[in-house]
Amino acid sequence: xxxxxxxxxxxxxxxxxxxxxxxxQNLYFHLGMRADDDGFVSNPKKIIxxxxxxEDDLKILITKKFIIPFESGVIVIxxxxxxxxxxxxxxxxxxxxxxxRRLTEDENGVYNLGIPDVNQRYTRRYTxxxxxxYRRE
Numbered sequence: 001x002x003x004x005x006x007x008x009x010x011x012x013x014x015x016x017x018x019x020x021x022x023x024x025q026n027l028y029f030h031l032g033m034r035a036d037d038d039g040f041v042s043n044p045k046k047i048i049x050x051x052x053x054x055e056d057d058l059k060i061l062i063t064k065k066f067i068i069p070f071e072s073g074v075i076v077i078x079x080x081x082x083x084x085x086x087x088x089x090x091x092x093x094x095x096x097x098x099x100x101r102r103l104t105e106d107e108n109g110v111y112n113l114g115i116p117d118v119n120q121r122y123t124r125r126y127t128x129x130x131x132x133x134y135r136r137e
Contacts, residue, residue, distance in 0.1 A: 005033050011079045016064055024057040028066055032077055038094035039080025039111070042073070068113050070099045081109030 007029065011017060017025065030051050035041050044058060058075075061067045067075045074096050077083070094100055103111045 005035070006084050007032060008079070008083045011082060017066070020060055020064060021057070023053050024060045026051060027053045027057045028061055028077075031061075031067065031075070032080075032083065035077055035080065036094045036096075037086055037090075037092050038096075038100060039077040039084070040094045040096045040099065041075050041077070042096070044075050045073070068103070068111060070096075070102070072096075072099065074099050076100075076103065076111055078111045080111065081105070 012025075012028075017028075027048065030047050030053075031041050031044060034043075034047060041047070045055075048054065048058060058067075062069055065078060067077055069075050076096075076099065102113060104114065105111060
C-alpha cells in the first residue's frame, strides 16, 4: 500500500462534502489514506474504531455517495481516480477483483455500481451533439 495519498479540492470543497459532520469528513480522509491503489478498503470498521468515529459516519458516506459498500464488507471510494493518480510503474492492482468487476467508471473516472445503461450513454452523447450543433447555427 502506498504511503502518500491525495484529495482533490473539487471533491472535498463541495457543499455536499462540507455539510457532513466533521467526524464523517475525518472518516473519509482516513479511508482514503488506507485505501489500496484502486481505492478499495478492506477494514472500514477497524478504521472507524481506531479513529473514534461511528457507524453513522459510514452510513452518511454511503448515503451521500462518497463510497460504495459491498456485501463482503469491502468499500471503495467513488472519486478515487479524481483524487489520486498513480504512475503505472508504481501501481499494484487491488486484491478485490470480484468487487472491482462489479464497478463501472463514468467519463470522469468516478466509480459506479453496476453496468451502465447503453441507451443513457447514447442519449447523453446525442443530446450534447444536438446542443453543440444548435449553438453553431
